[in-house]
Amino acid sequence: MQVTITFKKIDASDSLKSYVNKKFKRFDKILDGPAEASVVLSIEKIRHIAEITLTSGALNIHAKEEAESMYAAIDTLVDKVKGQVTKHKEKIKKHMSGNKPSLADALEFGTDEPLPGSMDDNIIVEPLETKPMDIEDAVIELESGKKSFYAFVNARTQQVNVIYKHNNGKLGLIAPQG
Template structure:
């Protein structure tokens, strides 16, 4: 497991880094290799915040906790991640998504529209290319929950079509599917 630590508004602590690395070893029983974990230690006045982002093959999850003790925050955030990964692994066993490993590449563009009168055409600010992994709708919902995202672009495992899953304001989910002719 590759662990990247970042210290914000505090001095680097080898003891704290070693403690987090030791505790991160317990999540390896839930996910496949290779695993990369990013650990952010932040101090804001009296709050000690630990945020952990874990990337593994096919799954990304993140969680954060804030307490008055950095070591307690590490324990709490790892408990939260462990619960998320355990729930994810159990749901995968129940749903058995398609084993189709080829995903589609989707390009995402961010447009800037400062003034519609002054500039009639929006300007592309950034472009990001991602792979739309094949998965079932239920697995896409789990990925959105784990990533704390408002939408997810994925390839439907059954049809192979690109779909968009989004979180509605009422807390439910919406699914955009392409129209078949």
């Protein structure tokens, strides 16, 4: 890992440089590819501030920590960055695993309960009424209900349309092109 250290309003010391290098060299094992880190160490009044911008491929992390001493700020910054890197790696690991259920599977089985083990148990699958209707009938349905939109099958085009209420009180219609 390429580490660049900048000192602002503080004297550059070899002990701080070696401490930062020692702490951030551990990230070579965690990160997949080559990485660059730009560390800024500064003092504002009585606050010791450590700030980092870390880039490694698609991973971009920016973090900032304050503490009573510069070493404490560096330690908490390292912990924060380590948490963000592991969170990113877990996210990629979950995304790359191909055995997770999808919303399309739930729709295929016709259930209105969330899939077991799915990431978002807050999704409620509602069946769409397939009886074709005119736009005027859909407007009546929208205004009679408490929802801010209404999905229906257009009687003229036989395609799914959505009619909704704008914030300004007007109605909008979403219809497929072509």
